[in-house]
Amino acid sequence: MGLTVKEHLERTGFTMAGWDANKGVHEPTQSAFVGMFKHIYASCIDTSFVMGADGKKFEDEVLTLMKEIKYPAADELSKTKLTAAGSQSHWPYCLAMLEWMVNLGNQAEIIGTGPRSRPDEIEDLQSLFFPYLWDCYDRFWQNEDTYPEEHAKLGVRFEEKDAAIERELKELQQEHVKLETELADYLNNDSPLKIERSENDMLTKDISKFHKYYDEVLVPKLDKTKKAIERLVKEIALTEKEIQDKDKRRIDLQEQVNAQEMSAEEYERMLAERNRLSKRLEVLGEQNKKAAGDGWSLEIAIAKKQADTEDRISKFNPLARSICLLPFKLATGNVVEELELTPSNPSTMLQAGVDIKGSFRRQIETLRSQEADKYRQASKKRLTMQEEYEKLQETLSDQEAQLGSDRERCEALSRQAAEYEKSCKSVQERYKADEAKLEKSTYETEASGSVHLQQAESRLTSLQLTAEHKEEEWNQQRSRMDEDMLNFVVLLSKMKGDVTGQLREIQAAVALKSRDD
Template sequence: MNGRGKIPRASSGIPNRPSVGRRSSIMGKGSASAQTETRPIGDRAFQQECIRVLCNFLTTHGYPNAVSPKVLQAPSGKDVTNIIQFLFHQVDPHFKFTKIEEDVPTVFKRLGYPVQISRSALYAAGSPVSWPSLLAALSWLVQLLAAMESSWDMFPYDDIKDKQLSDHTKEIYMHFLAGNDNEMERLDEEFLRQFEIDKERDEAELVERQAELDRLREELLRATTEPSPLAAAETKKRDLQDDIVKFQNIISGFAGHKETLGKKVNEKKQEFATKEEEILNVQKGNEELKEMVAAQQDYVVSVERMLKEREIINLNLESVGSRKEELEKAAWNLEVQSSKMLRDLETQVGQFNDSYERLKSAIGEESLDSYQFEMKVQPRAETAEEILGNTRKAIIKPGLREITQKCRKTLTEEIEPELLTLRQEYFAKKLALDATVEKVGSAIANHKKLELQYKSLTEKFNQNVAAMTAEREECDRRIMKEESAFQKLEEDLEVRLKEAELTLENVVRVSNEELQSKQTEEGQTLEMLMSSYEETSEVLRRVEEVTMQSAQLFDDLCLTTALA
C-alpha cells in the first residue's frame, strides 16, 4: 500500500516537490469573518523574529533567488512577488499566479488566515507602511507549512495492517484448497478477535491523540495570543537602560544645579548688601512713582492688547494645525503614487531586459560581450538617473548607438524592414521609459519639497507655541508678583497710617494739656510765654510732618494699585 512519505529537503536549485494531495490538504474554505490584528506588527523585535523565520525557511527549502535579513528589511516589489510565488508553490506546486493584488487575499483566506489582507496595501507591497503586515502574514504561512511537515514526519503511514490481511487471506485460501473447513473457521475467529482487540486499542489511541491535539491547540493559542517572554524581557531591559540614562542625567543635573545655587547664594549676598544701600535712596524715587500712577490707563490698555494678541495667536495655531494635516495627507498620497510609479518602472525595465535578451539571441552573444545593457532599478535612489543605476546615458545609449552602426554595415535589403520594425519598437519603449523616469523623478522631487515645507511649518509651529507659552507664563508671574507686592504695601500703609493717627492724637492731647497748664499759670513772665509759643510751633510742625507722611503713604498706595 502507498504510505505517506516525508517531505524531502532541497539541497540545491529547485526543491523536490511533494504530491499535490498532501499540500492541498491545508487549503480549506477559510474563516467566516476576519479578526482584528492583535500581534505587535509594528514592534522592531517582532519584525526581526518574522524575518529570521522567513529567511530560515527560504534558505532551507531551496529558494532560487538571493535572500538575507538585510534584503528582507526593505524588499523591493519584485522580491516580495518572488517570495509569495515560492511559498504558494510550496502549498500547491500547480498553483497559477496571476496578480498579487487578487491572489494573495484569496489564498490566505482559504488557508484560514484570521486577519483580512487589504488589496490596496499590495499595490506597494515593499513600502514601509505595507511591509510589516505582509511580513507577519508570510511568517504565519511559513509556520503553517512547518507545522504540516512536522505532522507528516510524526505520523508516517505503515502497511502492517495490509500485510496482516494479505497473510491471513493467503493462509485461509491454502486451507480452502486443502478442504480444511475447521481450520478456516478457527483462523477466521482468531483474526476477528484480534481485529476487535486492535480496534479497541486504536480507538483508545485515537482518544489520547485527540486529547493531545486539544492540548497542543491550547498551547498554540496561548503562544500566539500571549506576548513573547523574550520580547517582554527585551522591552524591560530597554526600559531599565533608559531609566539608568535618565538617572545619570538627573544626577548630573543636580550637580550642576548645586553649583548654580552656590553661585546664586553669593550673588544674593551681594544683592543684599546692594539693597541696603538702595533703601537709603528710596525716598528719591517718590516722584517717579507718582508719574507711574499717571500711566495707570496705559497699563490697562497693554493688558487688553496682550489678551487680543493671545486670541490671534490661538487662531493662527488652529490654521497651522489644519495645514499640517493637509501636508501629511499629501505626503501619504505622494508616497502611494511614487510606489505605483516604481512598480511601473520595474515592469518597463523588465521588458527592456527581455528585449535585450532577444537582441542577444538575434545577433549573437559574442558581439555583445563587451556591453552591459541589463538595467536594475534602485528604489532607494533620489534622482531619476540614480534609480536606473546611472547606466542609461553612460553605457546603454552609447552602446546601442555603436551596435546600431555595426549592424547597419552588415544589414542587407532582405532584413532592412525587420530592422526598421525593431528600431521603432526600441525607440517607442525608450521614450516610454524616459517618460516614466521623468515622472518618477518629478514625483520624488515634489515629495521632498513637501517634506521640507512640512518640516519648516512644524518648526515654526513649535517655535510659536514655545514663545506664546513662555510669554503667557511670564505674564502670569508678573501678575502674581504685582498682586503680592500690592497686598504687602497695603498692609504696610495701614500699619503706618494707624501709627501716624496715634502719634497725632498724642501730640494734640499733649498740646492741649500744655495749653491748659499755661492758661492756669497766670503771672508768668514773657519768656515763659515765648517758650510755650515755640513748643506749640514745634508740635504743629510735627503734625504737619505726620500729615505729609500720611499723604505720601496714600500716594504710594494709589501708585501700587495702578501698577497692579
Template sequence: KFEEEVVASFKGLGYGFPISKTGLASVGAPHTWPPILAALTWLVGLLGYEEKAKASKLQDDAEPEALDDASPLEKVFFEYLGHAYVAYMTQDTEELESLAEGLNAVFEEKIQFIYDEAERQADINMALEDEIKQMDSKAASLPESLEKLENLNTKANDYRKVIENLLAYKEDFSAKVSKKNLQLQENEKKLGEIRTIVNSLKVKISSQGLTTEDVRRMELEQVRLKEGLERSKETKKSNNDELLKHEAELSKRFGKLEEIVKNYNSKASELQFIPITAKNSGQKKINDRNRKKGRQ
C-alpha cells in the first residue's frame, strides 16, 4: 500500500520519528497534519542538501584550480558531516567513531603541516634577520658610497660636456668635409675638363703629321733656345753686377765732388766771391762794366 511504502521510505532515508499509517490515510485531519508537515519539511531539506552536495562536487571536478589551501579541509569536513549525519540517523555508532577518527587524523596531519610550515617560516625569518643585520652593517658605509656616487655623477656630467663638444666638433668637421667634398667634385670636374682639353690637343698634335726629323729638329731648337736663354741670363747678371759696381763708383765720386763743392763754396764765401752780390764777385764787376758801356 501507499502508506506502507511512505513509512518504509522515510525509515530508509533515516527519518528519526515514526509516521503513522492512519495519519497518512487521513492527512487533512488537524491532529495528523503537523507530524506529516514536519516529515515533508525534513524531506525537502534532505533533497536540498543532496542537490547542493551534487552541485558542489560537480564544481570541484570542473574547477579544481579554484580551490585554495582551506578547500580540501572544508570538503573533508563537509563529507564527514554528510556521512556522520547518515550514521547518526541510522544509529551506527561504529561508523561515527570511524568517521571521527578519520577526521582527527586529517586534522592532525594538517596541524603537523602547520607546525612544519611555522618552523620553515621561523628559519626564513632568521635568515631575513641576518640579512637585515648585514644591510645595517652596510648602511654604515652609505655616506662614503653616496660621496662616490656624487663624484661619479660629476664625472658623468663632465663626460657629457666632452661628448657634447665632440658632437659639435663632429658636426663642424662634417660640414667642412662636405665643403671639401664639393671642392673636390669641382676640382675633379675641372680636371676632367683639362683632361678633355689635353686629349683634344693630343689629337690635334697627332693629326699634324710631324715627322721624327721635325720633332728632333724642334728638340734641338728648344735646347739651343734654352742655352741662349741661359747665356742671356748670365750676361744680364754680369751686366747687372757691372752696373752695380759702376753705380757704386759713381756714387763714391759724387760724394767726393759734393765734398769739393762744399769746400769751394765755403772758401768762396770767406773770400766774398759768392753770392753774386758779394764784394769780390766777378759778376758785379761785369755788370758795372756793362752799365758804363751803356752810358757811352
C-alpha cells in the first residue's frame, strides 16, 4: 500500500529535513506525516491551497478537507489518529488516506476535465458533437434559442475532420500501391531468401567439390611434385659434381691441348663441330619451349572440357531424377544418387562401377519403352474421351434449343412484369400522397407536444433546484451533528481519562493505607 505513495513522492521531488523514503513511508514521524500530507494535497487535489491559512489546527483542517473532497473513509479518521499518525495502530488509516489522494490525482490526470479535454477520435465521430452540445447548452441557459455560431464551428470541425480523413485515405492508398508493387515484385521474382539459399547450395557444392578435388587430385600431385623436387635436387647435386669433374677434365685436356701443337684442319673441324652443337642446342630449346606451351594449352583445354562436363552433369542430374533414372543401383550393389566427376578414377572420371554406355543406356531404353506404352494407352483414352465429347456436343445443342424457347417465355413474362410495375407505380404515388398528409398531421401534433414538454421541463428544473437546496441544508445539519458528536466523543474520552486517573489515585491511597495498617 505504501509503494504508490513512495513512488509519487519520488516522482514529484518531495524532500524535507531528515527525510528517508523507506523509513518515512513505513515508520514516519509526526512532522514527516504533516509534510507528506501537505505535499500530496497540493500536488494532487488543490495546488493553490495553503495549509493553516484559517488559523485552524492541522488535525481539524485535515478532517474538514477530507469531508469536502468526499473521502469514503472520512468517518474512520479522528484527531487522535491524526495527532499520533506514526503509531502502529493509527498509521494504516493515515497511509490509506494518503494513497487515496494519490490515486485520485493520478486518475484526474488521465481522465481530463470535461468533454473539451477529450481528444477527437476518427472512429468515434460522436466526439465532434461534445463541444457543440456543451456550448449550445450554455447558451440555452442564457435564454437563447438559436445557435448560428455553434453551427458554423461544427461545420468547420467537420470540414477539418473530412480533410484529415481524406489525407489519411490518400496516404493509405499510396501505401497500398507501394505494397502492391512490392508484392508483385516478390511474386514475379524469386525471393531474396530463395536466391541466397540457391547460392548457398551452389557454394556448398563447390566447396565439397573443391575439397574432393584437393584430397583426390591436388594432394597426390603435391606429393608427386615433392618427390620430383627431391629427385631433381639429388640430380642437381650429382650434375654439379659431374660439372665440377668435367671442368677439371676440361682444364686437364685444355692444358694437354695447349701443350700439343694443333693443325689448321683439326681447328676448323673442331670449330665446325662446335657450331653444329650450338645450332642443335637452339633447336632443342625451341622444341622444349613449344612443348611447354602445348602442355599449358592442353591443360587449359582439359579444364574447359571438365567445366563443360560438370555443367552438363549438373543439368543431367535433375532431368534423370525427374524420369526416375536416378538414383541408380549398380551391379556391385552400391546406389548412385547423382553423377559427379571423380578425378580419383582417371579411366572414366566417374564413380567406380558407373558405365554410361552399358547400364545407363539399358535403363534409358527400358524407360523409353514404358513411356511408349503409356503414350499408346493415353491415345486410346483420348479416342474414348473424343467420342464422349461428341455426345456431349449433341446434348448441348439440344439444351441450347430448349434454352431458346425458355428465353422467349421469359421475355413474355418480363413484358407482363413491366405492365404490373406501371400499375404499382400509380398505387405507390397515391400511397406517398397519403403518407405526406399523415406526416403533416404528425408534425403538428409533435409541435403542440413540444410546448407541453418544455413547460414540464421548466417545472422539473425548479423542483430539482429545490431538492438540491434541501439536500445542502440536510448536509449542513448532518455536518453540525457530526461535529457535536465528535466533540461529545472527545469530552467522553477526556472524562474517561480523568476518571481513570482518579481511580488510580484512590487505588494508590488505599494501597498506602493498607501498608500503614
